Amino acid sequence: MTETTTAPTAAEKHTALHEEHAALGASFTDFGGWQMPLKYGSELAEHRAVREAAGLFDLSHMGEIWATGPDAGALLDYALVGKLSAIPVGKAKYSLICATDGGIIDDLIVYRVSEDDFLVVPNAGNAPTVAAELEARLAAFEAARGAAAVTLRDASAETSLVAVQGPNAEAIVLAVVHPDDAAAVVGLKYYAAVELEAAGIPVLLARTGYTGEDGFELFVPNGRAAELWKALAAAGEGHGLIPCGLASRDSLRLEAGMPLYGNELSRERTPFAAGLGGVVALKSKEGDFVGRAALQAAKDDGEGATSGQRLVGLRGLGRRAARSHYPVLKDGVKVGEVTSGQPSPTLGYPVALAYIDVEHSAPGTRLDADLRGKAEPFEVVALPFYQRQK
Structure with missing residues (x-):
């Protein structure tokens, strides 16, 4: 991500909270076609606030697609790699939407809000693609069954997060x-959601963070997003809450070892290479789903386990950080490439995620990152780099 100070073009989108960010002095960056806050002041201070107190984020660039009807769970079982029909009401599940060749189109979260209502939340830049893919898969699903009691509604343009x-x-x-x-909030488990009112505003309150810390996400209609933002900011004044941008969100998720689409996840990678094979319900889900044959073949071939490359964590043994696309070397020979990397504000040393040839991917393996012609030592470590004390 790079900071931009140019005026937004007609193609760039603003969230309903854009004026709030501008009033707070945010620096903006383009992210998935959206003008989003990069930081408000010090990205290091924002990172530390989330680790030590609290941060307030605008995630309204994410997508929101509703699948509704008695066959909604069955449709999502066919369209995604997980068994979404098994999600209990009020719970959520991390999943993937893959192409027929097994490549990852996007990673997403699915919430079961009621028996027949599922909310699919894809990433910002992929939201239109996911919406179109779900519509196409609904057509195939209906054709195979003759008819289906399910509808899709893309609510992304009217929903803030x-x-x-x-x-x-x-x-x-x-x-x-x-x-x-209060009891519903305190009792809300990780990867769960409940409908209630916050600051008098009806919201869907979820507990599915992307920072490695405890946290909540509040889905709200655009027209009341600013009101909710201000209420949360006021409530956080005595709790160390500050607004946070995408720069700190990226450093936080990297410390927590969480993948980012476009970096660790892409159409060129399967879930197995990305270490997400457990998300693919090859055994627990009966019937066909999009990409099943290719994913079964990838698993049988040992992709990401005994062949090809796999995603690993790298801990820097020196002071210099490896960045995205830097080569990773073993005895001077390239064996992989960094997908994300920077100094860890919390841990005090550089960390990185990288795809590495399987034979060099075991924890404890010493490797070098090619930092513009200079080899810098790194070691393969288990993920996550940082884990909060619960």
């Missing part, structure tokens, strides 16, 4: 909900 992340996130959310809903 605000996140509160950090050790004080629960206290901040409790400050804006009705006392009668």
Whole structure:
């Protein structure tokens, strides 16, 4: 991501909170066609606030697609790699949408809000692609069954998403909900969601963070997003809450070892190479789904386990950080490439994610990153780099 100071073009999109960010002095960057806050001041201060207190994020560039009807779960079982029909009401599941060749189109989260209502949340730049893919897969699903009791509705353009992340996130959310809903907030488990009111505004409250910390995401209609943002900011004043941009979000997710589409995940990689084979329901899900044959073949071939490359964590043994696309070497020979890398503000040493030839991917393996012609030592380590104390 690079900071931009140029005026947005007609093709660039703004979230409903753009004016709030501008008033706070945010620096903006293009991300998936959206003008998003990169940082408001110090990205290091924003990173540390989330680790030590709390951060407030605008994630309204993410997509929101509703699958509704008695056959909604069956459709998602066919369209995605997981068994989404098995999600209990009020819970969520991480999944992937793959092409017929097994390549990853996007990673996403699916919430089961009621028996017949599922909310699919794809990444920002991929949201239109995922919406189109789901429509195409619905047509194939209906053709195979003769008919299907399911509809799709892309609510991305009318929905905002605000996140509160950090050790004080629960206290901040409790400050804006009705006392009668306090138990629902405290009892909300990781990868779960509940409908309630926050600051008097109906929201879907989820607990599915992307920073390695505890945290909540609040889905809200665009027209009330600014009102909710201001209420959360006011509630967080005594809890160390500050607004945070995409720069700190990226460093936080990297420390937590979480993949980013376009870096670690792409059409050229399968779930097995990315270490996400457990997401693919080859055994637990009956019937066909898009990409099943290719994914079964990849698993049988040992892709990402005994052949090809696999995604690993690298800990820097020196002070210089490896960046995206830097070659990774073993005895001077290229054996992989960095997908994400930077100094870790929390841990005090450089960290990186990289695809490495399987034979050199075991934890403890010493490798070098080619930092513009100079070899810098790294070691393969187990992920995540950082894990909060619960």
